[in-house]
Amino acid sequence: MTGAAVALRNVTKRFASHLALDDVTLTVAARESVVILGPSGCGKTTLLRLIAGLDVPDEGEIWLGNVQAAGPRRNLLPPYRREIGFVFQDLALWPHLTVAGNLQFVLDALKIPRMERSRRIDDALKLVRIDGFATRHPHELSGGEQQRVELARALVGSPRLLLLDEPLSSLDAELRAAMRSELARLQRTLALTTVYVTHDPEDAAVLADRVIEMRAGRIVAVTEPRRTEERA
Ligand SMILES: Nc1ncnc2c1ncn2[C@@H]1O[C@H](COP(=O)(O)OP(=O)(O)OP(=O)(O)O)[C@@H](O)[C@H]1O
Numbered sequence: 001m002t003g004a005a006v007a008l009r010n011v012t013k014r015f016a017s018h019l020a021l022d023d024v025t026l027t028v029a030a031r032e033s034v035v036i037l038g039p040s041g042c043g044k045t046t047l048l049r050l051i052a053g054l055d056v057p058d059e060g061e062i063w064l065g066n067v068q069a070a071g072p073r074r075n076l077l078p079p080y081r082r083e084i085g086f087v088f089q090d091l092a093l094w095p096h097l098t099v100a101g102n103l104q105f106v107l108d109a110l111k112i113p114r115m116e117r118s119r120r121i122d123d124a125l126k127l128v129r130i131d132g133f134a135t136r137h138p139h140e141l142s143g144g145e146q147q148r149v150e151l152a153r154a155l156v157g158s159p160r161l162l163l164l165d166e167p168l169s170s171l172d173a174e175l176r177a178a179m180r181s182e183l184a185r186l187q188r189t190l191a192l193t194t195v196y197v198t199h200d201p202e203d204a205a206v207l208a209d210r211v212i213e214m215r216a217g218r219i220v221a222v223t224e225p226r227r228t229e230e231r232a
């Protein structure tokens, strides 16, 4: 009963003999934006996958609000019931569906009333500035456009928690800056709790309430930068 949106307690995850997460304890407050930085292979994606329920810890517990979502080698809450929107590095758009179809799929799974669906899809696509592409298929989009659709797909279900794994990596500098500001705005207006993995210190400067640095499966530093937008 901590009021935390997400809590990991002493979470360890091994792949064969490799320790991908080593006794990680982390809480994220409701509406907080946490940015995770760290070198390739340090366990960032593994951490997000465990929060999303796509994988289970070997040891420790994961809590979402007051609900225990996972324990040692056990998922207690399936991914689709976690009210999480995510953009993962390797989770592509569904190739056989149009852009609108990709978003529709999420709304169908959530049983959103039919009348509401097209408005929600329009809104989400506008948000990422890609509303002209609703009827295209993923292979008809550039990498950056696909990434924006992935972001729209993560947002369309109005998640409480947003997990983003390098969501802007395919965008050019200008679009990246624009999307970053847009995300910061969304976090505020939608009261989102966000865990955001990046290699870009600028992302952290704009988006982070708290920056978590990881090395070799462990959290090695936690800092609280003041957000750029809040600087007078
Ligand atoms: N399914 C898996 N099977 C075996 N090893 C894995 C698996 N998933 C991840 N690993 C290993 O666990 C470690 C952490 O991987 P992870 O994907 O979490 O790193 P990361 O911090 O996201 O790196 P990057 O910045 O390159 O995306 C790596 O050494 C990786 O090789």
Ligand SMILES: [Mg+2]
Pocket: 044, 045, 046, 089, 165
């Ligand atoms: Mg990764």
